[in-house]
Amino acid sequence: MTTSSLLPPPTVSLVRRRILAIALCAACAPVAAAQPPAKRRRIAFFNVLPPAAPSAVNVLARFREGMQSQGFLDGADYAIDYLWEERVDRVPSRMQAVIGSGPDLVVAITTPVALAAAKATREVPVVFGTVSDPVASGLVRSLARPGGNVTGVANVLPALSGKLIELVREILPGAKRIAVLWNPDNPAKALELRELEVHARRVGIECARFPARSAGEIEAAVSALDPSKAAALVVLAETLTNANRERIARLALAARMPALFNYTPHVEAGGLAAYSPDYDLQAIRLGELAGRILAGASPAMLPVEQPSRFLLTVNLATAGALGLELPPAVLLRADKVIE
Numbered sequence: 001m002t003t004s005s006l007l008p009p010p011t012v013s014l015v016r017r018r019i020l021a022i023a024l025c026a027a028c029a030p031v032a033a034a035q036p037p038a039k040r041r042r043i044a045f046f047n048v049l050p051p052a053a054p055s056a057v058n059v060l061a062r063f064r065e066g067m068q069s070q071g072f073l074d075g076a077d078y079a080i081d082y083l084w085e086e087r088v089d090r091v092p093s094r095m096q097a098v099i100g101s102g103p104d105l106v107v108a109i110t111t112p113v114a115l116a117a118a119k120a121t122r123e124v125p126v127v128f129g130t131v132s133d134p135v136a137s138g139l140v141r142s143l144a145r146p147g148g149n150v151t152g153v154a155n156v157l158p159a160l161s162g163k164l165i166e167l168v169r170e171i172l173p174g175a176k177r178i179a180v181l182w183n184p185d186n187p188a189k190a191l192e193l194r195e196l197e198v199h200a201r202r203v204g205i206e207c208a209r210f211p212a213r214s215a216g217e218i219e220a221a222v223s224a225l226d227p228s229k230a231a232a233l234v235v236l237a238e239t240l241t242n243a244n245r246e247r248i249a250r251l252a253l254a255a256r257m258p259a260l261f262n263y264t265p266h267v268e269a270g271g272l273a274a275y276s277p278d279y280d281l282q283a284i285r286l287g288e289l290a291g292r293i294l295a296g297a298s299p300a301m302l303p304v305e306q307p308s309r310f311l312l313t314v315n316l317a318t319a320g321a322l323g324l325e326l327p328p329a330v331l332l333r334a335d336k337v338i339e
Contacts, residue, residue: 044103048239066287111188128152132188161195175231222251237263245269277307
């Protein structure tokens with residue numbers, strides 16, 4: 001005889017309760033299965049580069065990585081509507097249409113796009129990236145407490161101007177005058193230019209401005225460079241210069257002009273050297289901020305992220321073509337050396 005056979009049979013009331021419980025579960029099961037899935041959020045990702053551009057592909061991949069760290073999976077928890085516009089004058093009207101489509105969150109890449117988003121809405125959360133100075137641009141009240149519907153990741157390029165001047169002095173110790181290529185239509189570049197000129201004056205270097213608002217103006221400006229009148233070309237990177245980085249590198253080399261940048265892809269395209277934030281890490285931070293906001297955090301209380309890592313990149317092939325020998329100290333500090 002087994003142990004179970006020694007137990008008394010269940011009472012009638014207990015059997016009834018079990019039957020009722022099973023019936024109740026069966027009745028509730030279809031209702032639970034019919035519950036709608038959690039809402040998939042829609043993110044309007046507005047950039048100034050087409051989606052196939054290597055930089056755009058990379059920033060999206062890193063952005064998704066940051067979102068995943070906050071528990072959001074692409075396709076399951078959110079969908080990205082990727083929009084782009086390289087002409088700054090068209091950005092405000094395009095942004096109005098984006099806001100009108102009712103996204104849950106807007107990601108705005110570069111200062112002009114972020115300014116257009118901040119002007120277009122005070123309700124939809126906006127997370128910006130690749131913005132030089134969000135306070136001076138009027139995007140946020142302060143880095144610690146943005147205070148509105150806008151926060152994001154700053155690249156603090158104006159603050160890096162001193163590093164660019166230091167790099168010029170290390171590579172070209174006798175430099176007394178440099179040419180600066182910049183886009184006057186981008187308000188962030190005006191901030192950078194002022195800072196660059198301040199640091200240059202402190203060490204006795206004169207800056208010659210070369211404004212360029214189009215690819216044609218870039219070609220004319222760089223082609224006109226004269227090594228006897230300027231020791232180096234410093235390029236304030238932004239959408240226009242990024243789109244023309246191979247052209248700038250080619251023209252600078254043809255003019256025998258060392259070219260320095262604050263954006264790594266310019267050196268990968270043939271420029272001499274760059275000192276810039278780690279934009280991969282910044283894109284991850286961008287995704288993390290977006291995820292926190294979609295989870296319920298207020299942009300007003302999320303501090304603007306600032307770069308925590310910077311990269312020095314040098315191109316030995318370009319240095320050789322220019323007849324330059326890069327100082328050992330620069331090579332030792334370099335995070336990436338292109339040969």
